[in-house]
Amino acid sequence: MITFANGKGGVGKTTTSTNFAGLCAAAGWRTLFIEFDPQGDAGDDLGYKRSEDNDQGAHMLEVLDAHKPLQPVLSEVRPKLDVVPMGRVALKHIVEMLEGKERRGTEFRLMLAEALAPLAKDYDLIVIDTPPATGTSPAILQLVLGATRWLIIPTKSDRSSIGNVRELAAEMEAVRHVNPHIEVLGVVPFDFDRQATRILRNAVEDIEAVLDGAASLFLDEAGEVITIRHSSAAIDARTAGKLVHELAEIATQEEAGEPWWKALQEGRRPERIPGSVGALADDHLLLTNAIITRIGKFEESLEEVSA
Numbered sequence: 001m002i003t004f005a006n007g008k009g010g011v012g013k014t015t016t017s018t019n020f021a022g023l024c025a026a027a028g029w030r031t032l033f034i035e036f037d038p039q040g041d042a043g044d045d046l047g048y049k050r051s052e053d054n055d056q057g058a059h060m061l062e063v064l065d066a067h068k069p070l071q072p073v074l075s076e077v078r079p080k081l082d083v084v085p086m087g088r089v090a091l092k093h094i095v096e097m098l099e100g101k102e103r104r105g106t107e108f109r110l111m112l113a114e115a116l117a118p119l120a121k122d123y124d125l126i127v128i129d130t131p132p133a134t135g136t137s138p139a140i141l142q143l144v145l146g147a148t149r150w151l152i153i154p155t156k157s158d159r160s161s162i163g164n165v166r167e168l169a170a171e172m173e174a175v176r177h178v179n180p181h182i183e184v185l186g187v188v189p190f191d192f193d194r195q196a197t198r199i200l201r202n203a204v205e206d207i208e209a210v211l212d213g214a215a216s217l218f219l220d221e222a223g224e225v226i227t228i229r230h231s232s233a234a235i236d237a238r239t240a241g242k243l244v245h246e247l248a249e250i251a252t253q254e255e256a257g258e259p260w261w262k263a264l265q266e267g268r269r270p271e272r273i274p275g276s277v278g279a280l281a282d283d284h285l286l287l288t289n290a291i292i293t294r295i296g297k298f299e300e301s302l303e304e305v306s307a
Contacts, residue, residue, distance in 0.1 A: 001116070001126045002185070002291070003148040005141065007164040007171075009132030012154035012190030012228060013037065015238075018045040019284040020291065021127040022243040025081035027288075029124040032072060033081060034060075036144060037131045038088040046077050047241030048085065057090025063115045064094055064143075070115040082123075091131070091140070098139035108139065109146035109178045116147055138171060145175045150185040150295060154228075157192060157203040165210045185294055186218045187211065188287060189227040200227065218290040226286050233277035248281040 004017040014037055022045075025031040035042045038057075043049025055073050063070050072082035101108040120126065130144055145151070153168060155161045165187060172182055187207050192200055204225055207217060218226040237247045 001120075001128065001147055001149045002152060002295075003128040003130060003144055003150070004152050004154060005130040005144070005168055006153050006155055006161065007132060007141075007167050008155075008161050011156050011161050011164075012188070013132075014039070014041040014045065014129050015234060016152070016154045016188055016190065016228060016284075016287070017127055017129040018042050019243050019245070020288050021081060021125070022046070022078055023245060023284060023288040024125050024127075024292070025078050026245070029080065030122065031081050032084070032119070032123045032126045033077075034084045034126065034128045035086040036091070036140060037129050038086055038091045039131075040087070041238065042083075042129055043085060044238045044241060045243060046081075046083065048074050048077055048083060049241075054085050056087025057085060057094070058087075060084055060086060061090045061093050061097075064111055065097060067111070068115065069118045070112075071119065094143075095137040095140060098143060099137055102139060107178065109142050109175050111146070112143050113147035113179070141171055142175050145172055145182060146179050148179070148182050150183060152185050152188060152291065154188040154190040155203075155207065156190055157199050159206065162203065162206045162210055165207065183298075184211075185291065185298075186216055188218065189225065191230045192227040193230050194227075200225070218287060218294070220286050220290070226283070226290055228283045228287065229280060231276055231280040233280045236277070244277065244284050245281040248278045 002020075004013045004020075006013055018033070021031050021033040033042070033046070035057075040049050043051075043054060048054055051074065053074055059071065059073050062068060070084065073085055074083040077083050098108050098111075116126065128144055128148070130141055151168075151172065153165050155165060169184070172184070176182065189200065189203055189207070192203075204217065220226050233244060233247065237244045240247060242250070
């Protein structure tokens, strides 16, 4: 279970989570994407926002309210990628329900984990996008963290976004008594200007100071920090209902070259990086490969300890 979270909005949670889930599915991993952000951007990225089958979170609300097992609502949004969507009205009712349980002293933080348990065996990866803390009850974040194994934190370069990393760590500690396995996998600098090297350097220093050894940034093969660059191609992709790598493939469909998923499947970057959309797609590909690699190393070390 991999959750993308940051208490501040607009820092790339949805963009990084949808592109990560889509690339993993394209690489052959059976993936479930769960949307908890009511803004609907994930529906734009993956193209299901206006689908007749988009229940706007009705199934998730019923599951949590009646303690039922969770099922995918949208199947094969992409090959091997299923989705459980969310909407503003359903999320509002879920918040009211969770806050009511909290007032009565009823533990609610494992409700999502319990609903997911029967379904987990059907997927290689479960990816969750979360809402910003502003305007949303912290109960939602605690519900999601109660089901999370790995936490990924996208952040912009400003001190406010980076400062929320510390607040998110506090929320994580609040659920550790019910979910002792949750860990921060890493932080992703998002929407960075590649020419502003000083800003990136300062931001990296601020992030490392906030983390204080609790986690780290993701690095490429050359040891450079992986960032998601600022690019208008991100807007183009969302407008088209495509993921960034899909837009890159469309832009280069007449050129010879391997598909993006093949490089990811083999744990390397693609040989061909065409244009600005291709460069942005490469960022997401490098990040996805780094996330999967880091999870694999952590799990291998845990297996060695338990052996």
